[in-house]
Amino acid sequence: MNKTRPLSRIIFFSVIAQIINLLGIFLISDTLHIPLFMDTIGTVFIVFYAGLIPGLIVGLSYNMFRVFFIMLFYGNSFYPWESLYSLCGAAIVFFTWFFFWKIRSFYLSKTITILYLILISLVTAFASSVIGGSIEVLRRFFFDDQAYLNPVNNFVVSFLGQHFGLWISCIFSRIPISLLDRLISTFLGAAIYQLVRLREKAEY
Secondary structure, eight states, X not given: OOTTSOHHHHHHHHHHHHHHHXXXXXXXXXXXXXXXXXXXXXXXXHHHHHOHHXXXXXXXXXXXXXXXXXXXXXXOOOOGGGGGGHHXXXXXXXXXXXXXXXXXXXXXXXXXXXXXXXXHHHHHHHHHHHHHHHHHHXXXXXXXXXXXXXXXXXXXXXXXXXXXXXXXXXXXXXXXXXXXXXXXXXXXXXXXXXXXXXXXXXXX
């Protein structure tokens, strides 16, 4: 945890980060039906702001909140498999934290920073595609009749229609969506962090 900031401030921004995550998927995926997740903008922000542990707390708890709100607002029954996608959030948190907090050249120049953000997007897109696709295979194998709709379902159906295997279909169908989603979410999360950082500097 970042010891240079008060715990109360970290908790406050962790809550804000989770709200950003939930609003992102509600507006982009659930309401506008755009095939993107947009549910990790806040997670990326809190990793930049406070480090690994707060990032993991936000990233791992997001899907639990997601399941709760799906039950509350849509009347769906409890669906424990949705919580497994928290593993994607954990991978996103770890790699974002690693590149931002462990590589000292991150802020060497604006160009280097942008390149690192792109690298974070690529690595987290691949990791979340493999993890999410593997969970999707298990979900479809065991609980296909209980599956909630998500942005990749139509793409999986298209891949299956071309006679690809289920595992390949579930992973490869996620890559283009995850890549665009990770690029947008990573850069937006970093931008929010910069705004908060500048505001804190102005306060002190």
